[in-house]
Amino acid sequence: MADTQPRPSRPPSRPPGTFKIGTIAGSDVLVSSSWFLIAGLIAIMVAPVAEIAQPGLGPWKYVAGLAFAVILYLSVLLHEASHAIVARRLGFPVSSITLHFLGGMTAIEGESRTPRQEFLIAVVGPLTSLAVGAVAFVLRPVTPDGLLGMAVGGLAGANLLVGFLNLVPGLPLDGGRVLKSLVWRLTGDVHRATIVAGWGGRLAAVAVLLWPLIQEALLGTRPEIVDFVLAAVVAAFLLSGSTAAMSAARIRRRLPHLVARELARRTLAVPGDLPLAEAVRRARDAEAGGILTVTSSGVPVGIVSEAALEATPEDRRPWVATSTVARTLDPGLQLPADLSGEDLVTAITRTPAPEYLLVEPDGVVVGVLSTADVDRAFRQAAR
Structure with missing residues (x-):
């Protein structure tokens, strides 16, 4: 056959x-x-x-x-x-x-x-x-x-x-x-x-x-x-x-x-040297589902890994810089917010990662896209 x-x-x-x-x-x-x-x-x-x-x-x-x-x-x-x-x-x-x-x-x-x-x-x-x-x-x-x-x-x-x-x-x-x-x-x-x-x-x-x-x-x-x-x-x-x-x-x-923009998590931008405990506190207050590290001029440089954050004991978080649990924004981790359907699936398959940064065409940050959220939406679409 x-x-x-x-x-x-x-x-x-x-x-x-x-x-x-x-x-x-x-x-x-x-x-x-x-x-x-x-x-x-x-x-x-x-x-x-x-x-x-x-x-x-x-x-x-x-x-x-x-x-x-x-x-x-x-x-x-x-x-x-x-x-x-x-x-x-x-x-x-x-x-x-x-x-x-x-x-x-x-x-x-x-x-x-x-x-x-x-x-x-x-x-x-x-x-x-x-x-x-x-x-x-x-x-x-x-x-x-x-x-x-x-x-x-x-x-x-x-x-x-x-x-x-x-x-x-x-x-x-x-x-x-x-x-x-x-x-x-x-x-x-x-x-x-x-x-x-x-x-x-x-x-x-x-x-x-x-x-x-x-x-x-x-x-x-x-x-x-x-x-x-x-x-x-x-x-x-x-x-x-x-x-x-x-x-x-x-x-x-x-x-x-399946539209990336609709799956974006509200994101908090913090300096990379901010203590992790403080970054987490601010994110909770802002009801943000993602944390982004930025330079002093506000340029995004990394996304806090949810897995790395959870693996860091709470008693160590006040002494750990947020940048130590952030993944550098390498090519492929910054995606257009208007991606949808098969284009979205193809983009995240091409560069596998737990989180991605969604941006507008003019570079404005929309939020963080979690692969777990995409998988959940994908399973719901399959029902």
Whole structure:
């Protein structure tokens, strides 16, 4: 299965349990440790077919099966690389391509800005798989029998199947993103489009779970235990991916109500050398929820850390300068007061901190923004 769900913009980091095998289109190609499990299973399943195609292989049939698994995942890599190339051409950074148990995942940083971008990034993957499958299908009649013929035939069937399955209109499949782009185009509401595509993914999960129960009636083959296990794994993948996408869409629909100015705490400005106990007393009298240290000319230089303040015993506060528990106003800790929605979340994610200083365009201080207050408002928006 292919997953091209966009990720929040952040510095790229290698997920645990993966290792790098190369680079494609400027993106790291990673292999998950779970890939070795599926490669081994494919080798075991293909080995009897390889023995039939090339009698006398003996134990080498498992090597042939493993080689087919590698070739198959190279076609999966082509599928994911096509996502990465189109995303980059549309201006989106792509940090990595990961091959894993269920196929591949392309980590695209940022969200599509238009339905057209969403459609192009999503549809190119299944089209690539279908193209690979079609080429292999055409070549199969002229390919010599034996292991090569087996590999070409298997490549044709697998890629055609992957291409068509990934066009199923449900998230997190590529077809779900295609459906999302179409609904987005028709309604102009990306959040509604995501929820519709998420329901498609949930319906697909139910269909996958039911498939082993009806395959005998449709295909005349009795399901085995492996069919039920595989159906459960794929259904869980679809259900978790679609549910996560729907939850994110519901939250983002409410994010515009998250406005930094409305969450600002009243702030007291004090000299950095003022005793901490006195700063706390003045803040309580002024009913201020934040303390700001300033220079003699009134220029803000630091924000008192609530955690550092609480960690300072009260009997020491009269002898401690307020500046000792204040965090210097480094770049990223001073935010525009009119930030809202996803812009606000992105700003505080880019520079993680417990408190931020909110200012007007002309530099006038509005107040202190606490991450705890943002998290609380965020959870309320998610209800």
